[in-house]
Amino acid sequence: MGNQAGPASVEDQARKLARVHRALKTLSAGNHTLLHASDEQALLNDMCRIIGESGGYQRAAVGYAEHDQEKTIRWMGTVGTDIRFLESVHLTWSDTPSGRSVAGTAIRTGKPYVGQHILTDPAYAAPAYDPLREAAIKKGVTSVTAFPLRIDGEVIGALVIGAAEPDAFDEEEVQLLSELADDLAYGIANLRIREKHRDAEATIARLAYYDALTGLPNRTFLLERLEESMQEAKQHHHALALLHLYVGRFHEINKVLGYRSGNQLLQELGRRLKLAVKENETLAHAGEAEFALLLPAASAEHAIQRAQRLTTILHDPVAVSGLMVDASVNIGIALFPGHATTPEALLRRANAAMREARPTHDGYAMYTGGQEEQHARRLALMGDLRHAIEHDQLLLYCQPKVDMASRRVCGAEALVRWQHPVHGMILPSDFIPLAEQAGLITPLTDWVLESAFSQSYAWHEAGLDWPLAINLSAHDLRDPDLVERIRGLFSTWGIGPELIQFELTESALMEDPASAMETLTDLKQLGTRLYVDDFGTGYSSLSYLQKLPVDYIKIDQSFVMPMTVSNDSAVIVHSTIELGHNLDMKIVAEGVESQAHWDSLAALGCDVAQGYHIGKPMPTAQFRNWETGWA
Template identity: 55%
Template sequence: MSYAERALRTLSAGNRTLLRAQDEQTLLQEMCRVIVELGGYRMAWVGYAQHDEARTIRPMAHLGFDEGFLELGRFTWAEGESEESRGPTAQAIRSGKPAVVQDTTKLAGTQLPIPLAETLRRGYASIAAFPLIIEREAIGNLTIFAAEPDAFDECERNLLAEMADDLAFGIATLRMRERHREAEETIRHMAYFDALTDLPNRSSLNARLAAEIAQAQKENQSMAVLLMKVGRFQEISDTLGYLEGDHLIVEMGKRLLHIAGPNKSVARVGEDEFAIIMPHASAEAASRVAHHAMRDVCDPVSFAGLAMDPHAYIGISLFPGHGNTPETLLRRAKIAAVQARRTACKYTLYKGTEDRESTQRLALMSELRSAIDQNELLLYCQPKVAIRSGEICGAEALVRWQHPQHGMIATGDFIALAERAGLIMPLTRWVLEAAFRQSYAWLERGIRRPLSVNLSAQDLRDPRLIDRISGLFATWALPPELMQFELTESALMEDPAGALETLGHLKDLGVELYIDDFGIGYSSLSYLQKLPVDSLKIDHSFVTSMLTNAGSEVIVHSTVELGHNLGLGVVAEGVESEALWDHLQELGCDTAQGHFVGRPIPTAQFDEWEAQSPWSHPAPDGASAGVLH
């Protein structure tokens, strides 16, 4: 058999190897085997060029008369005059072209990486080194040793060079396939695992929970889901930064994973929520795990040198008692976690009441949105009376919701609904439009009665608030003194700088401004001096108790003096009795508001109420009208 026929047979066998190879190392080793066992060559080896300082060639696969071969030489592709640098393998990698030694007996050891005597003893009579080229770069070598001198004629070299090219193509293909596999694995991991904690995410947990439910149904077994909400997460993120908030979540995940043990699935299912699946678990077993978790998971966590106690709450739901779908069990475990906040042990089983309430709340949220859009709300007014003169000096605009099925919804309830549903600003817009319309109606009848509207913290952050109010003044052509605005002290303190700017723009419109619920927001006197406000409204909690609570009386008295010293008017809310009225009059308070003065009434009935009210005919010297309302 000629050398060319031998090379052709080797090439053919190598191509079959390429088609079957599943991984890179197997491909390299199989190619060396084909060259030696089927091609009849003395030895073959594959090396990869390293880009270290020494430009090392790292042997990857070899076969043939190779015992001790890899220990004898120093394999490098670096430039230089050393024997190793001038060998055919180094030349092939450096040049990117085949390098051939046709007769090793004539070299006297000057161009080989191993001594000539060892080369001859092993029967390496001729050597051909071929570069492995991928993307125009020599990544390594395929070096073949033949037992005969002058073995590698031009035809054989060309065939073996084609084989080296095929090998390089096979390596590139396998690497690309591996990169695709890794990319797919990364995408799959991202789809089912949380990026921060590397725990399974909600999608992964849902799949696992569905499988566990199916297994529990098949075996007539119970199971439990524990959902832990991490407390203080938002506080730590807002105060110390998002990195510290992330640190808290990672630490809590590690602790929960350790507590749960190997037979329970732990997942991060929300920004500050983790869940544990407990197969074959009863309520008692789940409660034991929750108790253990609450004991260990809330140990102090270090934040930038500060040790802080994290808070956590655990809710437990059970299959089949609390549901038979992943969504139901997770939702009810979350409801139980909220319920757990009010317990001493901070964990509890799902009880069900709040689930029904949540469903009702969702329905009411939707209906509230519709009521706002369809103008189905009611505008009420509560009168204000000047204590010195006993005359009605204005009213506060209040919104009411007469639900077609549930009747009059308590104000606090539907305001809370509006906050949860993101409807505070639409609700404020409704009140503003209704109040301006009512004030205009009064003005048309010659009644100049100031009407005040409450603005929330969310309203103060509304970038269109000032333009909207300016537009209403333009629409109804109202004098600015007929509209007043009340802002709670706590709302002002959420963003003092932003609130100060908004109040300045409101004051530029010529309106009067009130600080509502004064005394419970902890604002500083220096900040209060900067606010362009006209009056303080003392919170009703202090007013209603000032006759029986010395501390409340001191606060009311001090607020009246403080307001007057700052040149501000003072309004007392919660005036429920004639005795309170009389004492406020003694303290020099300016204005009263409360059930003694008048309850909130529909604006359409206000004129009739005023005509029959004793405040329309005040007693001499501002004395009490003597009528309880």
């Protein structure tokens, strides 16, 4: 128009200031809305409303860019026009006539599209936009502008604003409204991050209190519920009962048919049990092959009746891998307050009663307190274990680890086995608790350390530099002399720190975090590689995990084995791999039992695999022959 003096220029300036003022009011109200937003859809609706109410604009709409074949714009919120009307026009953000609206252009170009007059704007010249023009004129809209909504560099949609003035949206107003659009995009991104955090917290809660395989509450949940129920029972002066169920054929099925079959068995039994549980009762997967049922107000007679009903429910064979399998479930019963007054003690005594139960004798047993013979046997086994450690009668086994990218052997985990002269091979899950009770953990750890260093030296002398990983317990981490003994072993055998690694369970690390951090730091200074074992089964926070001087995370087999059939487990494994890589750690997957597991983990970028698909635990003397066959 050129520069003009007089009243006309004053009026122009006044109109310009008025437009800037309404944009500032809209920006301020929009920021207030962002501060209180808790839901994405509500935020979009409120922002459109504020643009109309606080800013006095005739129209506001938010559209999201769909990445379908037509590149549709999905309208999320509007003011001043009906959302169904916008949907009926079929606007897109493609580079076609239907995609040249202000919204489509802003999304496609990633820049604001300023429309000075809807009747003369070429974006609305095509006949397809006649309905939009007519609707705008009816609503008193003569100019429309669209601003891209950008999150992490990607345009997710557009904010469209319509005004009554044909010459609206000058440079100052557009600048302020662009800031509003950027703030809205930030608010959307923030709400989505918060939603992801809520999902992550829900996943962590499931990990902490629920079993991934059966979907049932786990042992931790059970103990907490037991504590609550015992307090309530005390207040109301009534008893409660705990039934402990053991699946006798689980380990046999695992050995003969594989872990997947064992998992199928547990899932089917869990399903049957859930159908039999009443609303006020708590059913939990209390251990590998164990279930527990809490009856919050029950007498001995009622508990026996429930045990009888459960044995009937679980009596029918279970279809596993095309076979009908008898689960052989034993049930132990313990009562509060008669048998125990703490959750741990009640669970132990229900477990003790369960071990007395026999399928041929109704399949259940009540705790009686007369397990002296079993106690005596355990004491005898403790003495035998001490003798086995002192006279070097234990066996060193190892289970291989394989680099998934190259399929080359990258080390092994050192494992201890006990071949009892009378009772045969005793599982570590049986004799390690004995060692803990008998104060033999330190001598047992020393035996494993000596044997592993000796074996590593023998391999090194044979030209085989396979690292051996040694498991350390929570007790070991509290041992003030542990690091010095390990330092002495390196000096004695003269092998490099790269040949010895250490694995520590997540639960062991969390038992005494400060002491664990100190021990890990000292071990790391020796030059060794460190693993967090059984990851996902403990309660470590991400802030604590990132501080640990560890090199590898081992995903627990309870998540890996069901990942090919359970989407929840697959999501957990995928998230753990991403988490570890983001923390510059490598990932080891335990429980790789099949080619399907291998393929799934390889697709997710897992670094190292360990499990029966690669190799079972074996005597160290057999490892070289196995490695030759694997290669």
